[in-house]
Amino acid sequence: MTDELKTGSVLLYSYLWSSEAESGLKDGRKYRPTVIGIIATLKSGKRKVVFFPLTTLQPAEGRLAIEVPDTEKRRVGLSSATRTWIILDEYNVDDLDNSFYIEPASTIGRFSPAFSRPVFLNAAAHLRAARAVFRARF
Numbered sequence: 001m002t003d004e005l006k007t008g009s010v011l012l013y014s015y016l017w018s019s020e021a022e023s024g025l026k027d028g029r030k031y032r033p034t035v036i037g038i039i040a041t042l043k044s045g046k047r048k049v050v051f052f053p054l055t056t057l058q059p060a061e062g063r064l065a066i067e068v069p070d071t072e073k074r075r076v077g078l079s080s081a082t083r084t085w086i087i088l089d090e091y092n093v094d095d096l097d098n099s100f101y102i103e104p105a106s107t108i109g110r111f112s113p114a115f116s117r118p119v120f121l122n123a124a125a126h127l128r129a130a131r132a133v134f135r136a137r138f
Helices: 019-022 070-076 111-126
Strands: 009-013 034-042 047-055 063-067 083-088 090-095 102-110 131-134
Touching: 019 131, 034 111, 070 102
Parallel strands: 090 131
Antiparallel strands: 009 034, 009 102, 034 047, 047 083, 047 090, 063 083
């Protein structure tokens, strides 16, 4: 299942917001659409994955986010009647192969490389300043 996941894959994931983690929560309140921004293989052979959350709430002023175009929303099965953003100034890092939070058959689609590649290149440039929540030990 995890071999099929690639950058741009959208799946339902128990995303833990940084504010929730700071208040002591260990699990996200719900499974929400998230998108894989980066998959990296460590020297140990473990694959870590960076998840960015999707939200229908307009991001607050000053947040790093990009609105998802209607064609991309349709591509992954999201409603084009509702505005959707990818939040890029916070993310979850998880173990791709041994996560407790990645459910089988949770993938709902994949954004096109033409859309996702520039989005995640931009996100990678800002990763150090973004808020990270580590869901697994590496």
